[in-house]
Amino acid sequence: MPETRLLFRRVDEPELASIDTYRRLGGYRSLERAFRDMEAEELLGLLEESGLRGRGGAGFSMGKKASFLPRGEMSKYLCCNADESEPGTFKDRELMQKNPHQLIEGIAIAALAAGAGWAFVFIRGEYAEVADILDRAVADAYEAGYLGENILGTGSRVEVVVHRGAGAYICGEETALLDSLEGKRGNPRLKPPFPAIQGLYGGPTLINNVETLSNVPHIVANGAEWFKGFGTEQSPGTKVVSVSGCVQRPGNYEIELGIPSRELIYGLAGGPPEGREVKAWFPGGSSAPVLTAAELDLPYSFEAMADAGSMLGSGAIIVADDSVSIPELALRTARFYHHESCGKCTPCREGTNWTVKMLERVISGEATPMDLDIIASVQENIIGHCLCVLGDSMAMPVGSMVEKFRDEFEAAIEAGRAAAPRPLDESTTDARPVPLGVSA
Amino acid sequence: MSKDFARPTRNPAAPGVADEEAAGPEIRPTNEMSAGERLRLIESMRPEDAETVPELHAVDVPDKLRERIEAAMSKYPEIRSAALPALWAVQHHYGWCTREGLRQAAAVMGVTPGYLESLATFYDLFRTSPVGRHQVLVCHNISCWLRGADDLLSAFCEAAGADAHEADHGGVSSPDGELFVKGFECLGACDIAPMASIDGRYYGPLDADDARTAVEQLRAGAEVLPDKALANLPAAGGPEPDPDPRVKAAEGA
Numbered sequence A: 001m002p003e004t005r006l007l008f009r010r011v012d013e014p015e016l017a018s019i020d021t022y023r024r025l026g027g028y029r030s031l032e033r034a035f036r037d038m039e040a041e042e043l044l045g046l047l048e049e050s051g052l053r054g055r056g057g058a059g060f061s062m063g064k065k066a067s068f069l070p071r072g073e074m075s076k077y078l079c080c081n082a083d084e085s086e087p088g089t090f091k092d093r094e095l096m097q098k099n100p101h102q103l104i105e106g107i108a109i110a111a112l113a114a115g116a117g118w119a120f121v122f123i124r125g126e127y128a129e130v131a132d133i134l135d136r137a138v139a140d141a142y143e144a145g146y147l148g149e150n151i152l153g154t155g156s157r158v159e160v161v162v163h164r165g166a167g168a169y170i171c172g173e174e175t176a177l178l179d180s181l182e183g184k185r186g187n188p189r190l191k192p193p194f195p196a197i198q199g200l201y202g203g204p205t206l207i208n209n210v211e212t213l214s215n216v217p218h219i220v221a222n223g224a225e226w227f228k229g230f231g232t233e234q235s236p237g238t239k240v241v242s243v244s245g246c247v248q249r250p251g252n253y254e255i256e257l258g259i260p261s262r263e264l265i266y267g268l269a270g271g272p273p274e275g276r277e278v279k280a281w282f283p284g285g286s287s288a289p290v291l292t293a294a295e296l297d298l299p300y301s302f303e304a305m306a307d308a309g310s311m312l313g314s315g316a317i318i319v320a321d322d323s324v325s326i327p328e329l330a331l332r333t334a335r336f337y338h339h340e341s342c343g344k345c346t347p348c349r350e351g352t353n354w355t356v357k358m359l360e361r362v363i364s365g366e367a368t369p370m371d372l373d374i375i376a377s378v379q380e381n382i383i384g385h386c387l388c389v390l391g392d393s394m395a396m397p398v399g400s401m402v403e404k405f406r407d408e409f410e411a412a413i414e415a416g417r418a419a420a421p422r423p424l425d426e427s428t429t430d431a432r433p434v435p436l437g438v439s440a
Numbered sequence B: 001m002s003k004d005f006a007r008p009t010r011n012p013a014a015p016g017v018a019d020e021e022a023a024g025p026e027i028r029p030t031n032e033m034s035a036g037e038r039l040r041l042i043e044s045m046r047p048e049d050a051e052t053v054p055e056l057h058a059v060d061v062p063d064k065l066r067e068r069i070e071a072a073m074s075k076y077p078e079i080r081s082a083a084l085p086a087l088w089a090v091q092h093h094y095g096w097c098t099r100e101g102l103r104q105a106a107a108v109m110g111v112t113p114g115y116l117e118s119l120a121t122f123y124d125l126f127r128t129s130p131v132g133r134h135q136v137l138v139c140h141n142i143s144c145w146l147r148g149a150d151d152l153l154s155a156f157c158e159a160a161g162a163d164a165h166e167a168d169h170g171g172v173s174s175p176d177g178e179l180f181v182k183g184f185e186c187l188g189a190c191d192i193a194p195m196a197s198i199d200g201r202y203y204g205p206l207d208a209d210d211a212r213t214a215v216e217q218l219r220a221g222a223e224v225l226p227d228k229a230l231a232n233l234p235a236a237g238g239p240e241p242d243p244d245p246r247v248k249a250a251e252g253a
Ligand SMILES: Cc1cc2nc3c(=O)[nH]c(=O)nc-3n(C[C@H](O)[C@H](O)[C@H](O)COP(=O)(O)O)c2cc1C
Pocket: A053, A054, A055, A056, A057, A058, A059, A060, A062, A081, A082, A083, A084, A085, A086, A169, A170, A171, A172, A173, A174, A175, A207, A208, A209, A210, A212, A213, A388, A389, A390, A393
């Protein structure tokens, strides 16, 4: 099954990133149409009707979110979330690097729909090269009259600022992003109030992912019905899927939502290296509970992944083949969240720390099988008990690994103990007992 | 063991006096202190010791730095939003976020140096101590790890003459001061795993030989691994298939 390229159409066209090439290929026509001939309400209706769901992780209807913003004259804002720090995800990078004007066009139209006079692109600081490309593209779009105080002479105003982050996964969380953009440390805020009511500088704010916004010009150009002709009823459109890890052709593949996951992993990305099999795979970035080889035939869509107990998330598949140790994979995963926890809530700050320590013990041979239950219970005590979902984002995949590959954890514990034996009586009579469990 | 802390005399800084001198003895709670020492130090602090916003006329700010920060301030509806751009400017100017640099930026922005420092220590890309001249961030997250990131990090460290364990736990500079090597979280380029960001540019997939070559090139001031630069690579998904009929029809319209 081939790709269905819409956002990545002509991605290898030389100079696609330049405004002239983009325009020659039909770019900015949607913007002209929207600003000249359409009302904000009409645009909101169109976006909602299209069924476009957010591509940043949660999959919430974009049009609906935009329509939550209060109407009327006030300072409203649009933030494009280009923080893209979910492990395994690199679609936004390529979308911005190859086709920055598609995003800028989408931002301007979405800002018009939401009534936002300012739009910020929050791009992770590591993407310095891409930020330079965006800066250039924004400057060209200003010059061409597509951005600024009086867009195409219609009197509408959208100012776009490219804002570089400085290395913090948590700033991808929408309220942490707002704090960071306000010049603070990126700590998530308590919700409600939701950003649509009270966001940046206290004003109503629409936050959308790069890929979500890049879809907007296509919907305006071709209509909601046309867009719904792609994908499934509940997951319309195409999706850029980042496939990485143990596959022969890692890369971004744009597909219609709903194709079998096997097609993506084997057909497009070439599957694991010769002689290897898929053992586990993350369907939606490292925050998604892992699936097994038995689940490869599931359709790749928001609803099918949710039904399987996982999630489509950011649309990033990471494949681990049968040479990979799942306990080590769990440890890598946990370390990331431990490092990135902002420290505001205890279950996340302490839970990620404990999970790392206990997984290290599993691998070093200091754990007992009972510790697996403790690891599982730590995960349960994180889920739903934190301000944002970063804690859950570790708890879900790690919990799923312990649940689905428990044998392997037990074998790792046994192997570790065999390599570094500690007789039971010694551990009970020793003046310094071997640390076991969470009280260690 | 008890140690007496004089009451801190952080302020005021006389014009032209370097930050360190004006600040008197080091009065920050640091990790080297025992809990008791930290407690006593904190208890000894008074509201009047609080760091105030430095007066712009009392701080000597290099013109270039000031221009960059002011340009950033003018871009946002509220100037505090320029805090991260200001820190980037300081880091760009001095190579890291020096205390004097933070003070200068604070004076331009009208905030306390402590405010900017609280940001500099929160974000991973800001350096709050001097580091090697070239920054090598080696991704050690899942997809790169699955494809050999640990070996790559070791290779960079070996070539740089730096300790791999330290590199993976906060970063380390090479003895000659030319390189700073750090194991980093997913850099958003798992398509070219295992990969590294060298002075802000992405390179991959890299092996141990590439690491050695890159380090040599950095030391010699030469262009780094031109064939491995992401900016020069085609889109990772392979050649474009024929367009979908629905896409084609829309383009024809
Ligand atoms: C810890 C954490 C990190 C996140 N990182 C990102 C990110 O890097 N990019 C992104 O678009 N959304 C990220 N999100 C999701 C955002 O909070 C938000 O839901 C999204 O930007 C909304 O855009 P969408 O509706 O277009 O998907 C993250 C969420 C959490 C909890």
